[in-house]
Amino acid sequence: MNKYILSAFLAFATTFGAFAQAxxxxxxxxxxxxxxxxxxxxxxxxxxxxxxxxxxxxxxxxxxxxxxxxxxxxxxxxxxxxxxxxxxxxFIAPTNNLGLVEFESIKATIDFSEIGVMNPHIRSIVAYNTDSKVQATLRTNGVLMSQITPQGGTISGSSSVVQLDAWNWEDAVIKTDDAMHLSWPTMPRFRGFGGRGGFNAESFAERTQNAIAELKSFFAEAKAYNEGAKPAETNTRFAAMAGLFKGTQRLFINANTQKDIVAAVNFAKSFGITPVITGGSEAYLVTDFLKENNVGVVVDKPHSLPNNTDDDVNQPYKNVANLVNSGVLVAISIDGFWQQRNLPFMAGTASAWGLDKEKALQTITLNTAKILGMDKSIxxxxxxxxxxxxxxxxxxxxxxxxxxxxxxxxxxxxxxxxxxxxxxxxxxxxxxxx
The missing domain is CATH 2.30.40.10 (Urease, subunit C, domain 1)
Incomplete structure (x- = not known):
């Protein structure tokens, strides 16, 4: 009981401190x-x-x-x-949970994920908080727009693009439900020594393949639902995916290893969808494949550790330049909500590691707008x-x-x-x- 009282007190104190400011x-x-x-x-x-x-x-x-x-x-x-x-x-900040969480230690203020695995019907925009103190700190560094993105599960739901100076989410939104977000099922990576709770590589591989099979089945059913005659009963999850199959909504798939990136792109193509890859830490290894399939990449947090133990220690800094110089359409993102204010400096890092300065600028402006399908207006x-x-x-x-x-x-x-x-x-x- 004491811990709940303490949490409530901290929530009140933090909220009071925040709103005490003008x-x-x-x-x-x-x-x-x-x-x-x-x-x-x-x-x-x-x-x-x-x-x-x-x-x-x-x-x-x-x-x-x-x-x-x-x-x-x-x-x-x-x-x-x-x-x-x-x-x-x-500047445009893609794929983040800005406005969906205020105090990470207080569950009641966290709105970026829902219970369940397949949640295409979740819409992040309705939970977007324009009264947060965070947006103003982003504007100070030139970040004026953001793609508010749900997280969690395999299919997380739909994001929306907002401008960062508004009374409410209806005023803020620039493009509603611009993209559906999916996390590609992947094998966990073991680092160091020892196993993990009785599981071995074979059992994890089986679980991953089962998750992919479930995902394929879900997409197949959703496609049939939306392309067939109007059903007698509405399935809100399948109905929410109509935009994907009509081409009015984009599909963002989070995948990092080259194997997962290729599998994710081929999966989307099998349903007539050209996806956007997010994360993409090994995308530089499959640039020809990405170009052939006209797939854009949202590179996540250039300031990070290498993906593999034998990678070049500076590889995360070089990823953006490697992709852009190979002809891939690239945007830069960064995790979290407070961290979004550092987005321009991620582009600055890319310019220091092999990318022309104006091309680096494009990774947080025009390239991002193109990936979002909004380059005619922003x-x-x-x-x-x-x-x-x-x-x-x-x-x-x-x-x-x-x-x-x-x-x-x-x-x-x-x-x-x-x-x-x-x-x-x-x-x-x-x-x-x-």
Missing amino acids: NISPAKAQSKKIIIMGGILHVGNGQVYNNGYVVFEKGKITAAGDATTVKFSTADGEVINANGKHIYPG GSIESGKDATLFISAGDALDMKSNKVERAFIQGRDINLDNLHKQLDKKFSDKYGIK
Whole structure:
């Protein structure tokens, strides 16, 4: 009983401490034309204008390019001088549980997984918490959009893509139920000495094959359900998979070893689906296969240990460059929710290990938008797209110089204050630190 009382007390104390900080209201809709002039414009598609400009109105970009070819005055709208600064498209964080968990030690605040193995009917968006203090810390580093993703089981459910400045999930959502998420059944990896609780390799292999067979059967039944005559009784799990077979929803499969990646892609192809591989720690070993099948890869956490004991110790840092330079469409992700603020620095690491700087930028902007099927509206600073972008005093992929000074989501000038800044000011004032 005492432990429950203690947990309740900690939950109250943590919640009180968090909400004691000033709340940050979402920005109002853009009311006037905004013109950013003179900055180093990183379009997001590989192009860079050393003296660039961007114009946006009513939440949409209307013009962008070389500032030496245009002239604007304050009569045309609000003019922002960005001389010597960098202009970037908003960064996109894929495959994470942002807004689905607030306190990892308190079960009642964890909404990213459900009981069961086959849960295609689960929709993460309805559990997304816009009142979390975490989103504001991401915006400070230029991460302005995220793919809110369920976890757990074999089929985890549907993700949705949101922008990170909203009153509620209905305001936040940019694309609802964009993808279904599946974890490919895989053999556990044993490290060190000794067995594991009486199980051997043969028993684990049998369990893995049984799980794959169950998955194939489930997909076959769901395909038949959705392509046949309207059934007398609704099966919510099968009905939730209709988008996969109609081509309106993407399939993200988490697989890491080269054997599992090939098996997962062939599985999806057998049902007429071109998947996206997430994780992909050994994807660099099957680049030709991935290109032949037009499969994109969301590489997980470049800052990690090698997958195998005899791998190059720096292999995780090189994965992104190896894939991109081989012609594979690649995005970068990172685990967790607090960690999403470090996403730009993962791309910075890729640029330090063999990848061109602008191509590294694409792995968290336009490439991610393409993998999500949203490149017509987000991912780069081009006419007709959402005005979701920011101005940084320095290189946004470098943690030393990343300093976001202004940020806009769908044209709205958002507040860049956050809990971390408030605490920094509070204790800097206390100890007289300038």
